Amino acid sequence: MSLYFGRGSNNITCRTAEIYTHNRLTPSKTLAEAKIQHLKFYRDACRRMPYILKNSSITNQIHPTQAKLNLATFLRQSLFARNPRVIDSLTIRGYDWLHSSIWCYNHHHNFVHMIMNPKIDDRGYNYLDDVRYANSSSFLKDFYSGKGEANY
Amino acid sequence: MLKLCQKISRHFKTSSRLLNNIEVFVDGTPVSVAPDYSILQACQKAGVVVPHFCFHERLAVSGNCRMCIVEIEKMPKVMTACSMPVSPGMRINTKSEKTYNARGGVMEFLLANHPLDCPICDQGGECDLQDQSALYGYKIGRFMEYKRAVEDKNYGPLVATVMTRCIHCTRCIRFYEEVAGIPILGTTGRGRETEVGTYVEKMVHSELSGNLVDLCPVGALTNAPYAFTARPWELRNVMSIDPTDSITPSIEISCKGGEVKRVLPRLHEEVNEEWIHDRSRHAFDGLKRQRLNACLKKKADGSYEELTWKDALEVLAEEVSKTSGNDMVGIIGEFMDVEAVVAFRDLMYKLGCENIDAKKNGVKLSPDFRNNYLMNSRISGIEEADLLLVIGANLRLDSPVINARVRKATVLNGLNVGLIGTDDYLTYDHTHLGTSTSALTDLLKGTHPFAKTLEKAKFPMILVGANVLKREDGEAVNSVIQEIAKKYNVIKPESNWNGYNVLHNEVGTVAALEVGITSEYDPKAKPKFMYLLGADNFKPDEIPDDAFVVYQGTHGDEGASRANLILPGASYVEKSGSYVNTDGRVSLGKKAIPAPGQAKADWEILRALSEVLGQTLPYDNLQEIRYRIAELAPHLIKYDYVEPYSLSWHTVPVKGEVNKTVISDFIDNFYMTDAISRASPTMAKCSEAFNPARNTNFVPEVPIR
Numbered sequence: 001m002s003l004y005f006g007r008g009s010n011n012i013t014c015r016t017a018e019i020y021t022h023n024r025l026t027p028s029k030t031l032a033e034a035k036i037q038h039l040k041f042y043r044d045a046c047r048r049m050p051y052i053l054k055n056s057s058i059t060n061q062i063h064p065t066q067a068k069l070n071l072a073t074f075l076r077q078s079l080f081a082r083n084p085r086v087i088d089s090l091t092i093r094g095y096d097w098l099h100s101s102i103w104c105y106n107h108h109h110n111f112v113h114m115i116m117n118p119k120i121d122d123r124g125y126n127y128l129d130d131v132r133y134a135n136s137s138s139f140l141k142d143f144y145s146g147k148g149e150a151n152y
Numbered sequence: 153m154l155k156l157c158q159k160i161s162r163h164f165k166t167s168s169r170l171l172n173n174i175e176v177f178v179d180g181t182p183v184s185v186a187p188d189y190s191i192l193q194a195c196q197k198a199g200v201v202v203p204h205f206c207f208h209e210r211l212a213v214s215g216n217c218r219m220c221i222v223e224i225e226k227m228p229k230v231m232t233a234c235s236m237p238v239s240p241g242m243r244i245n246t247k248s249e250k251t252y253n254a255r256g257g258v259m260e261f262l263l264a265n266h267p268l269d270c271p272i273c274d275q276g277g278e279c280d281l282q283d284q285s286a287l288y289g290y291k292i293g294r295f296m297e298y299k300r301a302v303e304d305k306n307y308g309p310l311v312a313t314v315m316t317r318c319i320h321c322t323r324c325i326r327f328y329e330e331v332a333g334i335p336i337l338g339t340t341g342r343g344r345e346t347e348v349g350t351y352v353e354k355m356v357h358s359e360l361s362g363n364l365v366d367l368c369p370v371g372a373l374t375n376a377p378y379a380f381t382a383r384p385w386e387l388r389n390v391m392s393i394d395p396t397d398s399i400t401p402s403i404e405i406s407c408k409g410g411e412v413k414r415v416l417p418r419l420h421e422e423v424n425e426e427w428i429h430d431r432s433r434h435a436f437d438g439l440k441r442q443r444l445n446a447c448l449k450k451k452a453d454g455s456y457e458e459l460t461w462k463d464a465l466e467v468l469a470e471e472v473s474k475t476s477g478n479d480m481v482g483i484i485g486e487f488m489d490v491e492a493v494v495a496f497r498d499l500m501y502k503l504g505c506e507n508i509d510a511k512k513n514g515v516k517l518s519p520d521f522r523n524n525y526l527m528n529s530r531i532s533g534i535e536e537a538d539l540l541l542v543i544g545a546n547l548r549l550d551s552p553v554i555n556a557r558v559r560k561a562t563v564l565n566g567l568n569v570g571l572i573g574t575d576d577y578l579t580y581d582h583t584h585l586g587t588s589t590s591a592l593t594d595l596l597k598g599t600h601p602f603a604k605t606l607e608k609a610k611f612p613m614i615l616v617g618a619n620v621l622k623r624e625d626g627e628a629v630n631s632v633i634q635e636i637a638k639k640y641n642v643i644k645p646e647s648n649w650n651g652y653n654v655l656h657n658e659v660g661t662v663a664a665l666e667v668g669i670t671s672e673y674d675p676k677a678k679p680k681f682m683y684l685l686g687a688d689n690f691k692p693d694e695i696p697d698d699a700f701v702v703y704q705g706t707h708g709d710e711g712a713s714r715a716n717l718i719l720p721g722a723s724y725v726e727k728s729g730s731y732v733n734t735d736g737r738v739s740l741g742k743k744a745i746p747a748p749g750q751a752k753a754d755w756e757i758l759r760a761l762s763e764v765l766g767q768t769l770p771y772d773n774l775q776e777i778r779y780r781i782a783e784l785a786p787h788l789i790k791y792d793y794v795e796p797y798s799l800s801w802h803t804v805p806v807k808g809e810v811n812k813t814v815i816s817d818f819i820d821n822f823y824m825t826d827a828i829s830r831a832s833p834t835m836a837k838c839s840e841a842f843n844p845a846r847n848t849n850f851v852p853e854v855p856i857r
């Protein structure tokens with residue numbers, strides 16, 4: 001692979017610098033606009049995931065599909081944000097990460113927490129569950145919250 | 153020794169000629185085969201694949217596709233392997249140049265008039281013609297002429313036809329004639345003008361019609377409800393069984409995403425051979441409609457309020473704690489798995505309720521001995537019997553797959569069939585003994601003309617439809633039947649034969665009997681609390697108006713419409729569970745797709761409820777509940793196996809009088825018998841198409857011819 005997907009790039013395999021030209025990253029006016037920009041970033045990152053993994057020599061550690069899912073989990077941690085400017089800042093931070101990953105600047109540090117093993121917590125909701133389902137067995141807690149393992 | 157020989161003699165054919173194998177050579181490899189084998193079977197035994205279209209293991213040999221031709225030494229021309237018997241020392245050559253050229257030539261002729269529409273054909277990806285033309289066909293086509301076109305036929309709403317694609321293998325014709333027993337299809341015309349269809353334009357109809365789609369090697373007959381929804385390589389296939397048929401046929405559930413796309417039969421020699429009926433195959437689309445996906449509570453004005461599981465279980469627990477165990481009744485539904493039944497039984501007993509499955513139209517059988525309520529000679533026993541007496545079951549509607557087996561036995565073994573009940577066209581010759589129970593009493597007295605035939609039979613089989621046992625005088629009728637069984641030596645422990653059989657129509661009932669649930673329906677009792685575990689086919693007058701009714705199940709059907717509280721359950725494709733069929737065979741159903749909305753597996757709901765009630769059941773996952781099942785009945789965790797049981801006979805003492813009423817036709821509409829099929833649009837289409845007079849209130853604008 002020559003310089004990032006080579007010359008014959010198309011809309012699917014576009015060049016890296018175009019990340020910025022295609023996404024103007026102007027401040028969003030509404031929540032919907034901000035969310036769409038954020039989603040666009042996620043799709044851009046997914047599209048480049050195989051390349052990123054290959055470039056960082058971690059294809060043997062994680063599959064692109066799993067990496068995409070992990071990234072989604074990571075991004076969902078900020079779902080609570082309702083302020084467009086906050087979401088914009090997350091998007092910009094994401095693009096910064098994507099850019100540096102693709103150009104191999106300082107990417108390994110980012111992978112560790114974003115793609116390899118995102119730390120998922122319940123953002124305080126588990127405390128709510130503990131109170132709500134107090135005195136229940138773990139079966140009943142799983143039954144109510146729908147978190148239990150599937151029975152096959 | 154002599155006794156042993158007598159015992160096993162019926163398992164062997166007597167002809168000594170069959171015992172001497174002969175040796176043939178397939179591609180130089182010697183194989184020893186029975187002398188009645190065809191060359192194709194010999195090749196199969198030698199592990200050599202011979203391409204074929206028209207040959208099918210379960211149909212007669214016709215030899216008209218010519219694809220299986222092979223070269224045989226010392227024969228001037230190539231021969232069709234399917235229709236040629238082997239002879240000693242025969243040298244078969246399947247890899248010679250002559251064979252290759254001949255196969256290529258046949259393929260060229262088949263493709264001459266076969267349209268090149270694979271990209272828009274539903275069979276693409278699982279088409280015999282596509283596969284075999286890639287392997288055995290020439291690489292270049294030489295046929296430049298126009299292809300023929302054939303008008304499509306009406307095979308009903310389940311089978312889509314594109315008859316231009318037909319290669320005249322005649323499998324569909326032979327299936328209708330031999331298996332379904334309705335000789336309605338045939339070929340007309342010759343050569344290029346050959347067409348498969350009915351001679352006089354008429355809709356083709358059978359309860360087994362879905363199997364045509366599996367048989368047709370090309371895309372001429374395809375699955376109409378599944379048309380253009382998925383390609384075979386996109387599907388995820390789950391090997392499961394179908395509890396909506398009481399013989400639990402083996403099926404393959406094909407899903408794409410979280411949706412069931414189609415259901416196909418799997419081979420199971422002892423249960424369904426290779427067939428399933430149309431309701432098994434097509435009613436699954438009822439699982440997407442009318443589904444209950446949230447807990448609902450009926451408010452005072454009749455509208456429903458949606459609840460979370462926690463709230464719903466608390467409401468239920470409060471209601472249960474107000475009622476004493478004696479005022480409760482639990483009813484087990486048609487398709488309940490053993491896990492749910494055991495959890496239900498345990499919970500109700502903990503609450504002090506003994507009235508489980510006490511219903512007015514319940515099957516009046518005792519669970520004490522397995523030979524009192526199972527199909528003792530097994531489904532495969534039909535082929536060993538020489539006389540079958542069906543009582544109160546229209547086999548063609550009650551169990552079309554068993555009916556196909558009976559038909560096979562009548563044709564191949566000369567099985568003699570007698571019927572007591574509503575007479576119908578059963579697809580084979582049978583003697584109709586009478587419509588009412590008086591035929592039974594006559595048989596018992598020996599005054600009935602059929603009594604002599606019954607006396608002479610070596611391996612007689614009596615098949616009692618479960619609906620007879622649901623009559624008010626069910627127990628009395630059953631004891632008369634058992635007396636008949638005794639009198640005519642239907643049970644012969646010395647020959648390992650028990651000919652008394654019950655044909656259940658609900659697996660839930662069998663599961664309840666297997667774990668020993670029995671209770672008497674008390675017409676005077678006024679239950680204050682009723683728990684309907686997936687029960688939809690109950691009589692409304694069994695439920696008092698002021699009772700609090702909980703319905704736990706899948707569909708918004710009869711049960712849910714009467715319920716005060718609705719708990720959404722998972723259907724048979726959405727949970728793993730074990731089911732017992734009418735044979736006593738335990739089979740494992742697998743989870744194929746996730747349950748919709750809040751719906752949960754039934755035993756999980758009962759387990760959660762037990763904890764809210766403070767009577768926690770001691771199992772948290774499937775494995776633990778199966779240990780509990782094993783405690784109750786160890787044979788219920790031996791899957792795909794019928795635990796042998798004592799054949800010595802325990803008759804039920806007569807209770808009450810047999811009333812001499814008519815044994816009526818119980819299935820009104822084959823396509824709509826349960827909550828799932830009643831919700832299914834495909835089954836609605838079938839009811840309308842196949843039963844127009846009965847199932848529509850409207851006078852058609854154009855009269856139906």
Ligand code: SF4
Pocket residue numbers: 317318319320321322323324325348367368369370372373
């Ligand atoms: S319709 Fe199909 S099964 Fe019937 S003859 Fe034609 S190819 Fe064979």
